[in-house]
Amino acid sequence: MSITLFSAKRIITMDPSLPEASHIAVQGGRILAVGPLKELQDLGDVQLDERFADKVILPGFVEGHSHALEGAVWQYLYLGYFPRRDPAGQLWSGVTSLADMQQRLRQGAAGLTPGEPLIAWGFDPVFFEGLRLDRRALDEAVGDRPLVVFHASLHVMTVNSVMLERAQLARHAGIEGIMLDQQGYPNGELQEMAAMHAVFDALGRSLFEEVASPAALQAYGQVARRAGVTTITDLYNPLTDEGLAALHEVSVTDDYPVRLVPAMSALSRNAEEGIARLQTCREQGNDKLHLGLVKLMTDGSIQGYTARLLWPGYHDGHPNGIWNAPPETLQQLVMDYHQAGLQLHIHTNGDEAVELMLDAIEDALTLWPRPDHRHTLQHCQFISQAQLRRAARLGVCLNMFANHLYYWGDIHRHKTLGYARSRRLEPLASALRLNIPTTVHSDAPVTPLGPLFTAWCAVQRQSASGACMGREEAIGVADALHMITLGAAYTLRLDHLVGSLEVGKYADMVVLDEDPLSVPADRLRDLRVHATVLGGRVYEND
Structure with missing residues (x-):
């Protein structure tokens, strides 16, 4: 089997044992070796690919919360x-x-x-x-x-x-x-x-349910590829027979440019049926299709006034939001899916929804202890410091909607939350200080798919008007890049396969024209994605 050796100006691996390199060898769709050229001479006969010699290579971006609706809307x-x-x-x-x-x-x-x-x-x-x-x-x-x-x-x-x-x-x-x-x-x-x-x-x-269309999934894959994404979620998939067939149809195509990770919507079935569905289909995946996650929807959105907030509620006096199911039903679903050994990704926008789900996870862990469960609170836009400490103690992961800071930061400052509470939207720095596994996302099509923009939001915390949304919760570029690669892969339980450029993992990479660790942080969103590589196959952007 032939070996391709890619060279680059710089390879940022996300591997703490070997954080940088100049060359990466690929064989059979996986990474065979990483390092300087002189250390890879013993690989034998290789095909040197120097088309990225003046570029920067990172692990392919992992979008931990988006929707295939991006390909349909x-x-x-x-x-x-x-x-x-x-x-x-x-x-x-x-x-x-x-x-x-x-x-x-x-x-x-x-x-x-x-x-x-x-x-x-x-x-x-x-x-x-x-x-x-x-x-x-x-x-x-x-x-x-x-x-x-x-x-x-x-x-x-x-x-x-x-x-x-x-x-x-x-x-x-x-x-x-x-x-x-x-x-x-x-x-x-x-x-x-x-x-x-x-x-x-x-x-x-x-x-x-239009995510059951192969055409929508194909369009979704192309949008992701152009943004540098090689692993992408569909975090509210009904997982019907038709939808599952569409997922299989596109994922087995040789030139499909991304790996798909759908999460079944928990409220579309009763728990017994949902658990049986996931247990049946999660063994039916392939290298480009990874099944087994479940998505639970609790409240709505803060800017839509449908999120559930604890006292004092909405800053402008608007009535509290609504639940997508009775709270006791939501808590029971956490119990049921946790006991079945499945991983939950739970939509929580307001702090009352966060509190309800932390209660449910704690109760589930008390009855059925599970190390490394990786239940993940999704969006988690508004969470208190006490709730963060509790999440850390319970082993909960967080996936925060960083793009929200830009698109709705001004709205929260003046309408929904007020000054003090708007400072702790997406408290990423606090989560890192508590060593909580944390990532960030776009929630496409709610906001455009683009991990570099999402990383920029996490670093700059700047609203559309240019206002700073809490400098104390800003993170550095290196941490932001980790969140959109290995951090997101961890929350999807795929960190053994993607998220870093390590020997044995899929050869999934993103190629940038410039070095994100060298340019000014405020230019992070402007970096051009030159190409992606999925399993060693190159997809160059126009």
Whole structure:
């Protein structure tokens, strides 16, 4: 079997025993040797590949919390506040006023057949002072067909009157999450999964199940590759038969450029069925498909006012958020999946959700002690110092939504949390001081997929307005790079395979034009990804 020897200006390995090198040998998709050229002469006949001789190589980035929806949502209309590029590279301008939004909706509807539903995504009312999007505002834009607008967090949607009627939501006005106007009629806003599923049923399809499309997974892989990602999650996958077949179909393709790590959504089945499903399918993976994780959704998003906060609640007096299931159900699910020996990835945005899940994990560990369980709190945007110490004691991992600092930092400072509490959003430095296994993520498509940008957010802690969001919780570049490589791999229980450039691991690498440890920290987000390497196969960016 042939040996390829890649050379680089610098190889940053994330291996504490050999942190840097100039050459890396690959055989059969795995790393055979790492070191200086003179120490690799005994490998015998090798094929020297010098195309990266003036570049910097790191382990391929590992995105520990994103969604394959990134490959599906762009078939729908983008309404986000910030400009953004789609997978084809087209730049979409941001929607910064209600009039702009309505005009884009009219344009989108003009290209559809009569009566065909219009679906849009990315809208974030928190940026529009005094506006809470309702059915009347949508009716003014599009009133002749069903209209569904997903908010940026994907935890809230707003629909027009036609969609309300089709889903017969007026008959279910008492369900939590169906927001009402002053007359007690649904105003079009639907919060969290239980309320939104009535719309999915009426449409005959769910956005969250569109990850079962091989085309969506292919698009997802290409977006990841261009961002330097070689291992990527889909952290809310229904894992239906159709979805599992799609995952297998794309992952066995020779040229698929990433390794997929889906997590089954716990609330899509009862615990007995979910455990059986995971135990059956987790042995059905391959080198590019790793199964066995479960995702539990507790609360919503802070900026969407659906996260659960402890006293004093929301800074601007908004009512507390809602649970995606009764708290006792969420706690029981932790017990059940923990007892079954499975690893939980738990969505917790507000500190009340964090507290509930720490209670559940502690109870589960008391009844069924499990060393190295690696249960991971996902997003974990708002967590107290006491909760951090408790997480450390319980062996809990954290995956913090660092991009959130940039996109919603100003909103939290002025609206949802106030000055003091906004300083401890994503307290990464505190987590490291307590030796908690910690990583950071993008939650794509909620924010764009790009680990270098995520690392920049963790280092700079800068909001979109340029304000500093708590300098005391900033981390260094080296720690940020560890979080988007080996740190993320650890939370996925894949650190024996990916995350560092060590002998025996997959030959997964990202190639950068510049050295992230040498450029000024504020330029980290601007570094160009030249190529990725998956199992020794090179994928160069245009």
